[in-house]
Structures are given as structure tokens and as C-alpha cells.
Amino acid sequence: MKPTIATQRVEPPPVSDEMLVERTAQGDVRAFEELIERYQDPALRVAFRFVGDPQEAEDLVQETFLRVYRNAHRYNYSARFRSWFFQILINLCRDWLKKKKPFLFGDPPLVARSEPDPSEAIDRERRAMVIRRAIQSLPPNQTLALILCHYEEMSYREASAVLETSEKAIESLLVRARRTLRTRLAELR
Amino acid sequence: MHRFLDRELDREASLRVEAHLSACNSCRQEFYQLLDLEDQLESTPLPRISAGFAGRVIEQALRTREPAMTLPMRSFPTAVAACAIVIVTWVGFHIGEAYSTARRADIIQSALSSPIEPGS
CATH class of the missing domain: 1.10.1630 (Creb-binding Protein; Chain: A)
Structure with a gap:
């Protein structure tokens, strides 16, 4: 009897972000597109939580990708792409904050209007708005530390690389942010 | 904690x-x-990236600059300057060398042709 060879399909290992940025630097548009697909959602989450406006957030994300494309040849391969990417985004968010006039919370509704119970949906929207305002009214570095560590689940080490500070400083920013938020959000409980 | x-x-x-x-x-x-x-x-809803986002970014990126061209194009003036320095140095060195060889030959020639003074 002929021995059978296991024909289990082996998935090729995923191409690393660092490899993709290297290919992007060589002009590979498909590699750039793959980077966009991987990072567009987390980038939008971070930007939106910081600026509070979906359109402004998307503009910042778009500018981040354009900078990645233009500066791909300058990328330092000893650093993680993810950290480099979020550093660019965070710097753009900070610049946005400096140029921005005091923000008027328009808060367009993000919850679908076709909810079975409209009052419940409205209540949820209201709560979400209060939380977003509370986060955005923190000092910028506290907001950013919270967004990166809490929402994006970055380690203190990675967040410290993105925010160009120490791990101890990240911990301190988080402690202060949570303390303030607990007070400000007490009414929602 | x-x-x-x-x-x-x-x-x-x-x-x-x-x-x-x-x-x-x-x-x-x-x-x-x-x-x-x-x-x-956790209870905050999030927006979604708009349709065609990646396409728009790529289109704009390609309109602005080709990254593959960026590095060689940027280094071109530096490379030209470096080549010029090398050529000038090389030519200067060889001219100097030729001159000093000719000078040495002249000195030897004049030394050989001059009469030797007795007792010197």
C-alpha cells in the first residue's frame, strides 16, 4: 500500500508589518494597502477617542498613512512598526489639539436609529457622550495613555515608546486619569 | 493595583x-x-472607517510621491558632488605626481651635467 502524505494545507506565515513597510519603501502599493487594512480601524479608534469627531479622526488617520508612505524609507527597522505608526498618529493628534478651537461637542449619533427601544438607545448615546467628554477633558497625555493602554491594550512599555516617556510615567498618567474619571462618571452609575 | x-x-x-x-x-x-x-x-460606540478609504489614501499617496524614487532622487546631487570630488582629487594627485617626477628628472639631469669640482 502506498504511504499517504498528509495534505493538510499549511498557511504561509503572515507577512510582518516591518516587511510590509520595507516593501512600501520600494514602491509596492499592495504592501501599503495591506498596512492600511491592518491599521485603519485601530487608528480610527485612537483618533476618534482623542478628537471626538469621526470626520476629523478619519482625516488624521489619512494623513498618518500618507506620512507612513512618504517616510517609509526612513523607518528604523529596530523599532516596531506599530509603535512608529502610533507615534505619527499621536503627534498629529497633538498638533490638531494645538490648532483646534475649543471643541464644541456636536457628537453625531453613532448608534443606529433602528433600535427596538428608542429611549434605551438615546440613553445609551447620552451615556456614551458623557464618557467621551470626560475622557477628552482630561489632560492630553492622560487621555492618550488611557486610550493606548485601556482601549488598545498596549503594554506600559509599548505605550511609553509611543508617547516617548517612561513606563513609570505611563502608570502615573493612568492612575490620575482613572481617579479623575471615577469622580466625573460617578453620576452615571 | x-x-x-x-x-x-x-x-x-x-x-x-x-x-x-x-x-x-x-x-x-x-x-x-x-x-x-x-x-x-467600554460602553462607547465607535465610528467605522468610510467606504473606499484605502483607495483614496493610495490615490493621494501616489499623486504626491513615489517612495521608491525618493531615496535615489534625493541622493543624486550628493552622489554627483562626491564623484566630482573624487575626480578632482585623482586628477590633482596625478598632475602633482607628474610634476614632481619631471622636477626630480630635471634635478638629476642638471646634477649629472654639471662638472665635478676637484676637491669638493
């Missing part, structure tokens, strides 16, 4: 915090409040 909450502690340290939380009522209350806050923060 924040490091524990953020899963920044190793296993041993986490076990120590857990043991403390089970024994200390005030720290346990504090920890529960932090957990409540974490739950609250």
Missing part, C-alpha cells in the same frame, strides 16, 4: 495582589470601583 488591572505584573506578583485583595476590604472596594470604571469606559 493599576499594574495588576492592566496585566502588567508577572504571575508571582499577581498572586500576591490577589491574596492581598482577598484579605483587605478597602483595597478590594477600590479594585471593584476600578473594574466598574473599566466597564463604563
